[in-house]
Amino acid sequence: MRRTAVTEQNVDLPRIEAAVREILLAVGEDPDREGLKDTPRRVAGAYAEAFQGMFQDPAELLGTTFDIGHQELVLVRNVPFYSMCEHHLVPFYGTAHIGYIPADEGKVTGLSKLARLVDIFAKRPQIQEQLTTQIADSMMDHLDPAGVIVVIEAEHLCMSMRGAAKPGSKTVTSAVRGALRNAVTRSEAMSLILHN
Ligand SMILES: Nc1nc2c(ncn2[C@@H]2O[C@H](COP(=O)(O)OP(=O)(O)OP(=O)(O)O)[C@@H](O)[C@H]2O)c(=O)[nH]1
Numbered sequence: 001m002r003r004t005a006v007t008e009q010n011v012d013l014p015r016i017e018a019a020v021r022e023i024l025l026a027v028g029e030d031p032d033r034e035g036l037k038d039t040p041r042r043v044a045g046a047y048a049e050a051f052q053g054m055f056q057d058p059a060e061l062l063g064t065t066f067d068i069g070h071q072e073l074v075l076v077r078n079v080p081f082y083s084m085c086e087h088h089l090v091p092f093y094g095t096a097h098i099g100y101i102p103a104d105e106g107k108v109t110g111l112s113k114l115a116r117l118v119d120i121f122a123k124r125p126q127i128q129e130q131l132t133t134q135i136a137d138s139m140m141d142h143l144d145p146a147g148v149i150v151v152i153e154a155e156h157l158c159m160s161m162r163g164a165a166k167p168g169s170k171t172v173t174s175a176v177r178g179a180l181r182n183a184v185t186r187s188e189a190m191s192l193i194l195h196n
């Protein structure tokens with residue numbers, strides 16, 4: 001399933017508004033009181049923004065490439081992101097580190113595209129492992145690189161503000177593909193990632 005349009009119009013805002021009104025009623029609130037009367041509309045807009053990655057196409061984003069004959073590691077470190085845990089629909093957020101080695105005939109993309117790629121997959125109902133592998137696999141699919149490494153560190157509000165209630169705990173995930181699976185290359189990339 002591929003959806004390409006990049007607009008909030010793809011999200012059914014009235015449907016979210018109706019659902020938010022139901023939630024407010026269900027917790028015993030009065031959705032018509034002054035402070036809450038615009039809340040369903042605001043939440044619908046906020047959700048449309050939080051899930052806009054559903055309607056963006058990584059193939060299109062990574063479609064603009066160029067060849068600069070660089071076949072060494074390119075690493076973009078500390079890309080901040082906000083995502084929504086698909087189990088609880090509360091945020092998880094942190095930083096992504098994305099590296100790749102262009103192949104002989106491989107393509108190089110703009111650095112900003114890598115940062116935007118994180119958002120395409122972060123702005124969906126997500127789990128951290130899947131976010132990590134989707135970024136890595138999408139780079140493998142669209143840039144034909146020799147290798148890819150993606151490392152993500154995040155705090156999950158579903159673990160901080162509720163449930164296990166462990167604020168400050170960080171989850172780290174990685175996805176490594178192709179030549180970056182090689183122990184030496186991988187450890188070079190990891191030392192650059194950790195060199196904060
Ligand atoms: N693997 C993984 N788990 C996640 C992620 N985000 C949230 N979770 C976990 O998903 C699990 C859902 O567990 P359930 O037992 O179905 O839900 P729950 O009763 O709300 O669980 P608690 O959070 O332990 O209260 C929890 O352990 C969450 O910590 C993620 O990105 N990756």
Ligand SMILES: [Zn+2]
Pocket residue numbers: 085086087088089090156158159
């Ligand atoms: Zn959760």
